[in-house]
Amino acid sequence: MIENILNQMTLEEQVSLLAGADFWTTVPVERLGIPKIKVTDGPNGARGAGSLVAGVKATCFPVAIALGATWNPELVKRMGVSLAGQAKSKGASVLLAPTVNIHRSGLNGRNFECYSEDPLLTASLAVAYIQGVQSGGVAATIKHFAGNESEIERQTMSSDIDERSLREIYLLPFEQAVKKAGVMAVMSSYNRLNGTYTSEHPWLLTDVLRKEWGFDGIVMSDWFGSHSTADTVNAGLDLEMPGPSRDRGEKLVKAVHDGEVKAETVRDAARRILTLLERVGALETAPDLAESSLDLPEDRALIRQIGAEGAVLLKNEGILPLARTSLDSIAVVGPNAGVARVMGGGSAQIAAHYTVSPLQGIRAALSDANSVHHAAGCSNNRLVEVFAGDIEVEYFTGRALEGTPVHTERADKGEFFWFDLPSPDLDPANFSARITGKFVPSDSGEHIFGMTNAGLAKLSIDGKLVVNGYDGWTRGDNYFGTANSEQRQGLELEAGRSYTLTIDYCSPADTADGIHLTAIRFGVEKALGDAAIDEAVARAADCDVALVFVGREGQWDSEGLDLPDMRLPGRQEELIEKVAAVNANTVVVLQTGGPVEMPWLDKVQAVLQIWYTGQELGNAVADVLFGDAEPGGRLPQTFPKSLSDNSAITGNPLVYPGQDGHVRYDEGVFVGYRHHDSHGVEPLFPFGFGLGYTQFSWGEAKASSTVLGEDGITVTVDVTNTGARKGADVVQLYVRPLASAVLRPEKELRAFAKLELAAGETATATLTVTLRDLSFFDVAAKAFRSEAGNYELLIAANAADIRSRIAIVNPAEWLGHVTDPLSEGHSHRSEPGHAQ
Missing domain, CATH: 2.60.40.10 (Immunoglobulins)
Structure with missing residues (x-):
């Protein structure tokens, strides 16, 4: 069937299959009945074609490091089966997951999105995940191939890795995915590998992947991650994403006519695209691309189970599990107590059906919710708290906010990530928007306004410019490096008074190579100071037990940037120590995407690492704390005593974070516990560690x-x-x-x-x-x-x-x-x- 289709296709039609139509779909050939198919981001859900921060609701599962902590391939396979159903609910035939890069430095912004520091554990879970997804008729896409262990300058950095280390550590999960799971798709990484972009790396994509391992699926680029025409096609990159094409189309047709690319090479790539369509059933029945929200009770139960199985009990002096009957009062404090930190940031984000915070889960688990006393104590957010409230957005053609709006809509959150604009009259490269909302502070005093924008923007309060994200704009560390670093400004506000926020935004004029996105995020918060810590400590002093929920959130653990260190951000360490000083029964509950240093460890009774466990977060953590479920996790990554104990942190910037466009993996195969064992470096908690009840x-x-x-x-x-x-x-x-x-x-x-x-x-x-x-x-x-x-x-x-x-x-x-x-x-x- 496929050969018959290929024989009927013109060169131009074959070439059209080798680049996306838009951000999420492939190009159809209607003359021959070849439909378009949709891809969707994973790995902890299926978002569909919505933006990273909006769109049709989706089921939010635990992140990959939490799956790694389960050490349970069968459980991960069940999640894969559920994700296939979720992908289909979004009209998608391809899930862009799993992520199997290795935990190398402990600082990778996407550490949470990867399973482990160990290639065998990573491979075992990835194989199970892929088998589950593909059993439901959805193609899995293993990524990022290869050497993407850091987000620093990831679009240009060369990961310089010797072949032995590649084969033993970094390629093994990909090899097993091909040979054991029959993965249908592979995504190349942004970075260069030993000097050559992975999207145009013949040794990687053809010699190793296809000839040695026998891979017969498609290789796609990461989004905006291809850089050439002939080099990518000749190397074995089948699909350029997203569309419309930048380097293929007429350029590739010309390259064939000029003899730079063989016609047979194009035909082979087109054959692999058609084979993918056949494998997901699209050639038999054109997929319905409509999106719906699928919220199943069995998925809710599975998320809750994975949350408990991946929870790692790091320390317990007999205080856990908590006995409901012997507790008259519980202090639930910390920045992650009343807020549901359910996922990391970046392309893994989805609009969850709902979220349950630890505070909500604990109150629901107790017959007397009044026995629970809450205080935040301090903050840990990297960006100013996003604005929440009724917002009006007016869209204009052109970048000058001129004329009559072509579209007006309402929103309830001050973050916009425009994959698709709301009107066909709007050009992503040439539009503007005016965003208006009201803010009524509950307390008087200084409030901090913050804004980050991919594009140019100005934020005004009652007509007065407060945050300037326009003049002197430069690329920073937000929205995958396409937005500026957050600009902040303090302003004295009166409680109860209504203030009008106005943001004037225009799309980017920057047309340089790289990722092109249009996005903005703005917010306001009253900074928490000594009074907030004092309140939390006072609450803790009066209670039978103090549960301190600390860690990070999705602006720290995020695609697009690495962490600055392995310490808890803000004043969280101070909060832990002050609470422990007044309550001998202090339990620390950690939410991070990787290891943290714990100078306060000896001062608390118990430490529970719960990662980012999806929409059932609060219920899962309550299950573990009160003993309704066992903390079944074991560490998939070594927790060093200090950052300097990590094998990649040598003091040589060439080894990490990189220098002059190169990051050299000098540690070779001695990653994680291999380093600690072989060099006699005692960890804080070893790989595979975990206590139980x-x-x-x-x-x-x-x-x-x-x-x-x-x-x-x-x-x-x-x-x-x-x-x-x-x-x-x-x-x-x-x-x-x-x-x-x-x-x-x-x-x-x-x-x-x-x-x-x-x-x-x-x-x-x-x-x-x-x-x-x-x-x-x-x-x-x-x-x-x-x-x-x-x-x-x-x-x-x-x-x-x-x-x-x-x-x-x-x-x-x-x-x-x-x-x-x-x-x-x-x-x-x-x-x-x-x-x-």
Whole structure:
């Protein structure tokens, strides 16, 4: 069928398939019955074609690091199945997820959007996610291929990574997604890899992805992430996004006629696009692109379950779980207590059906909501609190706010991200808008107004210019680097008085290469000072227990920028210490997209890391705090004692954050726990760590053999729940080479199993080790090499808690070719001393 269609297509029609029609859809060829299909952002929901901050409501699932903390591929697969239904509700056939870049520095703005520092854990969860999504007839898109471990200058930065590290750490999740899950789409990253943009990297896209791994799906660019015509097509980039095309269309037709691109290369790419349409059923039935809101009770329950399974109990001096009957009063304080921080920022954002804050969840879990006393204490937002209230928006043609508005609409939030403008008469490159609203402060005193804009804007109060985002505008760190840094100005306001806010906005005149967006965000807040901390401390002093909800929010953990450090922003550390000084029963609940330093750790009774757990946040955290659910998570990323303990933070800017357009991965394969183990750097909390509410007893690990053969070795461990309640434990298997011709990590995760056991129940964890699990990548041989010799299998509860050791022998050297399937692999063995 596909070959027949291709035979009927003109060169121009084939070329038309190789770029988007607009931001979210592909180009149809109506003459031949080829429909357009829609793609939608994930990975913690399906947003559809709406803006990042509006649009049709969608189900908001936990972020990827929370999934990583579950160590539960089957649970992640169930989420993938649900996401396929969510994508279809938005008329989408392709979900732009999962994100599988590696937790390298601890500061990556998209750390929350990735699973783990470990490639095996990442790969296992990604495979499950993809299988779930694609079982529902929706294509998954694994991203970002490859080397996108930082947001700093990500559109131009070259990630300089040696091939061994690439193969062992950064490419493994992609390899498994292709070979095990049959992923249908891959998205290239913005950055360069060893000097070449990944969107035009023949070695990456053709030699490795297609020829070695056998990938037969499509490769698409990240949005505005392609930079050429012939180079991208020849390298293997099938789809330029978004549309309309900038580098293809007539330019590509001309490149074929000029001999820069072969006609067969275009035909091959068009074939892959048509194959994708066939796989998602679009060639049989043209998809309905209409969007609807799908809010299912089973999705709500699943989100709540994932939230608990991914919650990591880092410390507990016996205070958790809280006993409802013995508590007369609870202080719920902190900047993340009364606000539902349910997701990170950037392209992962969606308009959730609803959100439940921790304060709401705790009050709902108690029979007497009056026993809960709340105070924010301090703030932690990076940007001024967004304006909320009735807003009128008038749109004009041209950039001068002249003439009669071509469209007028109402809104309730001071943030606009215009993927699509509300009238066909408006040109994204040549329009303006006047935004008007009323603000009535509840308290007198200085209020801070803030605004950031992709485009030019001025904010006035009662006709007086207050924030100037027009004169001297320069690109900053908002909206993926297309907006200026937030401009702020203080103003004394009177309580109860109505003030008129007016924002005059015009679209960007900047036509430089890169991402082109039109967006604005403005807000106002009364700064919290000493009085707010004093109020929170007073509330805590009078209560039986103090729950302090701290962390970050989606303006810190966000695409487009990295974190400045690993400390809690604002005065949160001060708040924790002052609350702990007046209440001996202080519990800290953390919401971050990655590790934080904890200088206050010894002063509190318990620490619970809950990440960003989606729309059921408050209910999930209440389930864990009151013991209705087990905190089932284990850390997917090492928490260092200090930022300087991280392998990428060496003091050399070339290693991080980058210098002169290059960031050099000098640590090689020694990322995360591999670095801490091998260099003797004690972490604050090790990789794989997590406490629970029950106790487990492990039997001695047993191996099917001590000699590794073609079929591998199977290790079994009996685990018994010796406590009084149901719980879950994770058995982790690491491989340790006793000698090697190359420098290798002390140990590496090679298998894991999560067991959920009732009180008194015993179950067996079964773990398999293969020849490739013993290997390192031999660059000269272009193969994974398992040296003959002695190894240890380490059975552990986490990277620092080894429970059993099994000595094994690999009797003969083995080479695993890059083309081998992962499930069994062809063996290429030689006797010791006869290297092949």
